[in-house]
Amino acid sequence: MRLVQYREAGGVRAGIAHDSATIEPLAIDGGTYALAQAAMVEGGMGAAVERRRTGISVDYQAIIDAGQLLAPVMHPDPAHCLVSGTGLTHFGSADTRDSMHQAIDEHASDSMKMFQHGVRDGKPAPGAVGFQPEWFYKGNGSCIVAPGAPLGFPDFARDGGEEPELVGLYIVGKDGTPARIGFAIGNEYSDHVTERFNYLWLAHSKLRDCSFGPELLIGEVPADIRGVSSILRDGAKIWGKPFATGEANMSHSIANLEHHHFKYAGFRRPGDVHVHFMGTSVLSCADGVALDPGDVMRISAEGFGRPLENPLGARKIVKVALAVL
Structure with missing residues (x-):
């Protein structure tokens, strides 16, 4: 449903x-x-x-x-919604990230090492704890953009690019127990040029808008999810690629990602909503595509209903005037 x-x-x-x-x-x-x-x-x-x-x-x-x-899930107070994600969770994702974060010698990059650890110990037996994944913060509920609405493009951004991902949606109960509401297909939307400059700028590259939906799948999520990510310019497709997600295509189990997120007491505040992106393996930027304002990011997946579409918004000048108290 x-x-x-x-x-x-x-x-x-x-x-x-x-x-x-x-x-x-x-x-x-x-x-x-x-x-x-x-x-x-x-x-x-x-x-x-x-x-x-x-x-x-x-x-x-x-x-x-x-x-x-x-968006199919929101908190009435955006400050009580945490938007986060994990990367290097999908087979193929390490190759894309590794190309951005190559080490200067023959040794594996930190990205590849993280991925390899996940492959070895990211799907523990039920009840056991597996390897800790990468984790990043995207923002609170104010960074969530409705399906169909433009994704913000601040003037300090070097790039605005799509990331097709499975999204877990959660609410925390009165006793502090997190509960999974369901799943959606999302666009995690990041600044890959900033990230490529140095992996220590990953945190900066993730502080952007995102979108997910328009439909929320409740109940069991398929282990093998197949979708297509496309970029449309003036109504014509300029790039497109299939992607695969779900546990059959992941180096981590969903339960392991959930454990390592909610193990922190600060993430178990009663009444809060959590939106957690679970990683991707397909990016248009990896194929040399740079989006222009007005380009539409279109993400669809079998079993998730209507596709998610969001245009890249116009460049927005950001000026911060700091008050001294």
Whole structure:
């Protein structure tokens, strides 16, 4: 089952996406955040959805055309949403990263070493703890851009490029226990030119907008997910490549990535939402593509409904005036 979230006159509404043509709104105010809170005491997301079905049909495309479509999970207070990610988690991802972070001698780069450790010990037996993955911070909920909306392009950025990824979406319960809401396909969107200059600038390259959805998959996620990432310029495809994600194509298990994220007490604050990107292996920048403002990043994957599309926004001048108190 897949859910979407959209803005309506009375606030935010969650609904079931039916064949990417119609939406069945659910009888709960507050969207998927309120639904997830209910699910924690009602036996899971599926049960919570079934209790709130209305049988009403709303035109999906009309919601999109009206600019009402939202990211499928949000916290009502963006400061209580943490957006983060892990890299070097997919077979093939190390080659792309290694080409940016080559060591100056014959020894493996730090990127390749991290990947190799993940291959050896990233999928531990149930109940065991595997190798700690790379981790990065992207921002709070204010960096989440709705499907269809432009991704910000600040003037200090050297590049704006797509990253097609599986995204885990979570809420923390009242007792501090994190709960998985579901998964979506996302665009982690990073500055690869800045990252390429020096891997110590990875943190800077990740502090950008992101987008995911438009549909949220609840229940079990497929082990083998196949998708296509494309760049459109003036309506024509200038680049495209298939990608594979899901545990069958990853060097880490999802459970291992989740453990190493939520092991930190600060990430188990009751009521918070977590958006966690799980890595990619396909980038247009690796093929020498540089996006221009207006280019559309299009990411689709089997089983996740409608594709995610976001244009690259216009260059925005950033000026910071610091106050002295």
